[in-house]
Amino acid sequence: MKFRIKYADRIVGIFVVLAALFLVASVIVLGANQRWFAKDYRFVSRFGSAAGIAPGTPIMLKGFQIGKIDRIRLNEDNEVDVEFSIYDSYYGKAKVNSLLELVTSPIGLGSQLLFHPGKGEEILEEGAFVATANSPEGEALIEQELVDIPVKDDTVTRLLGNINPLIENLNKTVVTVNRTLTEVNRALAGQSSGPLGRMIEDAADTVAGVEALVGGVRGDAEAIVSKANDLAASLERITRNLEDTTAALRDPTGLVPRLLDPKGSVKTLLDDKNALYNSILGSVAEIQRTLKNIQAMTTTLNTQMPTVAATLEETRTAIRQAQDVLEGLKNNPLLKGGIPERKDQTPLYQSLREGEF
Amino acid sequence: MLRRIGESVRRRAGEILYGLGFFYSLLKESVLFFRRRQVGYRVLVMQILFTGYEALRISAVLAMAIGVAINLIGASLLAEFGQGKLMYTLLIIVITRELGPLLTAFIVTARSGTAIATELGGMVVNHEIEAYVAVGVNPLSYLGAPRLIGVVVSMLVLSIYFNLFGLLGSFAIMQVLKPVALAEYLRNLVAVLTVRDLMSGLLKSLIFGLIIASVSIHRGFAVERASTEIPVAGIRAVGASFILIILADAAVTAAQYLG
Amino acid sequence: MGETVPVIELRGVSATRGGFCILEDVSFALGEGETSVFMGGAGSGKSSLLKTAAGIVIPDSGAVLFRGKDVARMTRAEERAFHRSYGFVFQDAALWANQSLYDNLALPYRLHEPLAGEAEVERAVFRAAETVGFRESLSARPAELSTGESRLIGLARALVLDPELLFLDEPAAYLDEESADRVYSIIDQLKARRRTIAIVTGSSELAYRFADALGVLSGGRLLAFGPYAEASLWQDPALRGVAGRLKTRKKTAEGGAALLEAWAAALADSLDAPPEEPTAEGDDGAAGRGGRSDEEKA
Numbered sequence: 001m002k003f004r005i006k007y008a009d010r011i012v013g014i015f016v017v018l019a020a021l022f023l024v025a026s027v028i029v030l031g032a033n034q035r036w037f038a039k040d041y042r043f044v045s046r047f048g049s050a051a052g053i054a055p056g057t058p059i060m061l062k063g064f065q066i067g068k069i070d071r072i073r074l075n076e077d078n079e080v081d082v083e084f085s086i087y088d089s090y091y092g093k094a095k096v097n098s099l100l101e102l103v104t105s106p107i108g109l110g111s112q113l114l115f116h117p118g119k120g121e122e123i124l125e126e127g128a129f130v131a132t133a134n135s136p137e138g139e140a141l142i143e144q145e146l147v148d149i150p151v152k153d154d155t156v157t158r159l160l161g162n163i164n165p166l167i168e169n170l171n172k173t174v175v176t177v178n179r180t181l182t183e184v185n186r187a188l189a190g191q192s193s194g195p196l197g198r199m200i201e202d203a204a205d206t207v208a209g210v211e212a213l214v215g216g217v218r219g220d221a222e223a224i225v226s227k228a229n230d231l232a233a234s235l236e237r238i239t240r241n242l243e244d245t246t247a248a249l250r251d252p253t254g255l256v257p258r259l260l261d262p263k264g265s266v267k268t269l270l271d272d273k274n275a276l277y278n279s280i281l282g283s284v285a286e287i288q289r290t291l292k293n294i295q296a297m298t299t300t301l302n303t304q305m306p307t308v309a310a311t312l313e314e315t316r317t318a319i320r321q322a323q324d325v326l327e328g329l330k331n332n333p334l335l336k337g338g339i340p341e342r343k344d345q346t347p348l349y350q351s352l353r354e355g356e357f
Numbered sequence: 358m359l360r361r362i363g364e365s366v367r368r369r370a371g372e373i374l375y376g377l378g379f380f381y382s383l384l385k386e387s388v389l390f391f392r393r394r395q396v397g398y399r400v401l402v403m404q405i406l407f408t409g410y411e412a413l414r415i416s417a418v419l420a421m422a423i424g425v426a427i428n429l430i431g432a433s434l435l436a437e438f439g440q441g442k443l444m445y446t447l448l449i450i451v452i453t454r455e456l457g458p459l460l461t462a463f464i465v466t467a468r469s470g471t472a473i474a475t476e477l478g479g480m481v482v483n484h485e486i487e488a489y490v491a492v493g494v495n496p497l498s499y500l501g502a503p504r505l506i507g508v509v510v511s512m513l514v515l516s517i518y519f520n521l522f523g524l525l526g527s528f529a530i531m532q533v534l535k536p537v538a539l540a541e542y543l544r545n546l547v548a549v550l551t552v553r554d555l556m557s558g559l560l561k562s563l564i565f566g567l568i569i570a571s572v573s574i575h576r577g578f579a580v581e582r583a584s585t586e587i588p589v590a591g592i593r594a595v596g597a598s599f600i601l602i603i604l605a606d607a608a609v610t611a612a613q614y615l616g
Numbered sequence: 617m618g619e620t621v622p623v624i625e626l627r628g629v630s631a632t633r634g635g636f637c638i639l640e641d642v643s644f645a646l647g648e649g650e651t652s653v654f655m656g657g658a659g660s661g662k663s664s665l666l667k668t669a670a671g672i673v674i675p676d677s678g679a680v681l682f683r684g685k686d687v688a689r690m691t692r693a694e695e696r697a698f699h700r701s702y703g704f705v706f707q708d709a710a711l712w713a714n715q716s717l718y719d720n721l722a723l724p725y726r727l728h729e730p731l732a733g734e735a736e737v738e739r740a741v742f743r744a745a746e747t748v749g750f751r752e753s754l755s756a757r758p759a760e761l762s763t764g765e766s767r768l769i770g771l772a773r774a775l776v777l778d779p780e781l782l783f784l785d786e787p788a789a790y791l792d793e794e795s796a797d798r799v800y801s802i803i804d805q806l807k808a809r810r811r812t813i814a815i816v817t818g819s820s821e822l823a824y825r826f827a828d829a830l831g832v833l834s835g836g837r838l839l840a841f842g843p844y845a846e847a848s849l850w851q852d853p854a855l856r857g858v859a860g861r862l863k864t865r866k867k868t869a870e871g872g873a874a875l876l877e878a879w880a881a882a883l884a885d886s887l888d889a890p891p892e893e894p895t896a897e898g899d900d901g902a903a904g905r906g907g908r909s910d911e912e913k914a
Binding site for chain 1: 513
Binding site: 476479480483484485487488489490491492493494581582 | 633634667670671672695696698699700702704706708710711712713714723724727728773783
């Protein structure tokens with residue numbers, strides 16, 4: 001007891017000071033965690049609408065939060081003045097010509113406020129104005145390539161990225177098939193007697209590689225759209241060709257004299273144990289499979305690229321008809337109406353519309 | 358009958374008013390305590406030694422047991438829902454915010470609340486308080502203030518240690534169940550711990566400390582002359598402290614979740 | 617002394633404790649340098665009277681004045697000066713159990729002489745202990761002392777600041793003869809130094825020895841208060857019942873003024889009055905009985 005009392009002051013001192021130290025330490029750790037002591041650099045911007053931005057909204061760069069919105073205010077021109085801050089550890093990213101971009105997910109996954117650092121060397125002065133990507137200033141900067149806008153990391157972008165190589169391959173295939181079909185048409189029209197079979201075989205080889213090439217590669221959304229447009233054009237051509245072929249094959253009056261001609265194209269076509277025929281058929285089947293893949297992917301795309309989808313559907317129909325014609329041709333080309341009536345499936349374009357969300 | 362009710366209501370109201378006045382002067386004296394060059398410093402040190410330091414062991418054991426229990430529950434139950442990470446939130450809520458201050462308050466009440474009430478009661482009966490008054494010492498500032506400050510400081514410090522030991526106990530049992538590195542453990546804790554949690558726990562400790570000290574001091578001084586009143590004062594101090602602590606806890610928690 | 621402001625004056629003071637009336641309409645004044653002795657049986661409110669006069673018990677009505685100032689309306693500094701000015705000896709010593717004897721004695725000094733160094737405090741403490749004749753170690757705790765020793769320390773605590781006013785509650789009770797004599801001599805010295813003293817006691821012994829003024833208490837009422845010389849003329853049977861021993865004194869007074877002179881001589885040489893203590897205690901009991909019978913009559 002005497003001992004305890006003698007050292008009471010010291011014991012109590014240690015007891016209290018230790019606890020105080022622990023408390024201060026945890027508050028400091030927490031404070032560091034919540035950025036109490038870090039300096040923030042403030043900038044201003046202007047948005048067309050406050051939708052998707054609120055005080056506290058994080059500003060992201062490549063998936064890292066580098067700052068946040070501090071304050072928003074509706075100004076006299078009914079635009080939204082925004083004050084935001086960039087954390088000091090990321091201040092170096094805030095280069096001149098940087099842009100802000102609000103990316104809203106079309107499928108309801110919320111929005112992200114992205115920061116695109118400018119390509120300049122100079123670092124933005126504190127309080128500087130940072131344009132948004134869809135403002136005239138922003139578009140000008142993008143056009144001049146003064147700012148680095150990377151691929152957006154959202155679902156749609158990923159989907160488009162996956163489709164891109166598919167379409168590219170399909171495109172190639174379509175070009176080849178198109179050439180082949182042109183040859184066939186010309187042959188049917190009696191304009192050509194070239195090595196038709198080999199050409200078609202080439203086409204078949206190309207098509208075989210399509211499936212293997214699907215996946216992996218990511219491309220630029222814009223490129224995709226333009227490619228898709230190219231593709232749509234090609235597909236239209238293909239479709240037209242196929243229609244021509246089909247019509248030519250269907251036409252009994254045109255067929256009969258040509259069939260009677262021993263050097264006629266159809267005979268050639270059916271020569272060599274149907275090799276050429278099988279080849280074309282195989283190619284067409286490949287295309288169909290590829291198209292199916294595309295269809296599966298585009299289910300989430302519908303409103304985005306209706307033209308592509310519609311064209312793809314038309315192509316599918318055309319290819320199916322071509323198959324039917326070839327089938328009929330093989331069975332009995334002499335027979336009028338030897339081509340079977342196929343029961344139409346729900347067109348792709350329509351089904352996409354149904355799945356609207 | 359009606360007169361009796363009226364009488365008791367009047368007396369009750371008088372008691373409550375007196376209690377509030379008492380609390381006010383006690384608080385005032387406690388604030389002034391640091392300004393006055395009085396001899397009460399020693400009493401303060403001894404109060405912290407007794408209320409805080411000597412209660413550390415039981416508090417630590419309790420805290421570690423709670424920490425272990427939460428971890429066991431968390432490990433078995435939360436894992437079933439695939440919410441293993443929630444364990445840290447649970448630890449913070451239970452140890453830092455809710456149970457820590459409450460259990461510490463119960464320990465302090467049981468140990469020091471009774472001690473203060475009976476000690477002061479004994480002093481009243483032995484006329485020691487009158488002797489202080491005769492000498493010119495204000496018993497509230499000389500006896501009350503250091504006890505109040507001592508209990509409040511001890512509550513705050515003990516609840517900090519409760520956190521420390523609770524989280525330590527949880528960490529220890531984790532080493533047995535599924536080992537996690539200390540850094541990882543702390544990182545997870547800090548991720549869910551907010552300053553609000555910390556302040557909430559400390560605020561509760563502060564309020565509980567004020568309640569325990571002022572109730573016990575009040576009950577101790579309320580003894581009139583008989584030594585038989587002393588244990589009664591102790592019992593009343595504990596009872597009243599418990600009730601007020603639980604009410605205050607409910608109030609603070611409600612204010613936090615609603616406000 | 618009648619013209620000067622009394623050191624302590626009570627005006628119509630009533631006090632209750634735990635719902636019971638302990639003082640009822642008490643008025644008196646203590647003159648400068650006077651020794652007043654209040655007598656009364658057990659439960660007559662003697663101790664309460666003293667505590668009220670010292671500002672320890674707060675009266676429900678009436679006023680306590682210290683040198684003309686209402687104690688209830690004092691500023692902090694005045695209150696401090698008031699408590700500084702008196703020493704109070706409790707009937708049961710009322711030492712602070714959780715402090716050493718040294719600290720018990722030192723606390724009043726430290727409190728009222730905050731600028732004093734520890735050496736000065738120590739000197740005052742040892743002087744007080746020496747005055748009461750306490751020679752044991754001061755590092756002991758009050759619990760280690762006998763009742764008599766505690767009472768001596770209690771007296772020493774009251775004397776540490778050498779106050780101008782002393783309240784003594786049964787200063788000689790529980791003391792052995794030697795200690796009692798020492799207490800008497802201390803009171804004599806204080807009287808000689810013109811200290812104002814208020815004593816409450818159940819025995820007439822102290823009244824004989826020291827009283828300039830005498831008061832008689834019963835059931836919380838001050839039945840009489842006046843100069844000691846006049847007290848001998850009190851004829852009221854109730855007063856005589858309370859202050860039983862006074863009868864003897866009255867007789868001696870009737871016997872002649874010479875006897876009074878003899879008493880005075882005895883007071884001066886207090887060491888030569890050993891047989892008084894047991895009688896005093898017997899009287900205490902008698903007075904108690906008297907007080908009770910008074911209450912029964914009322």
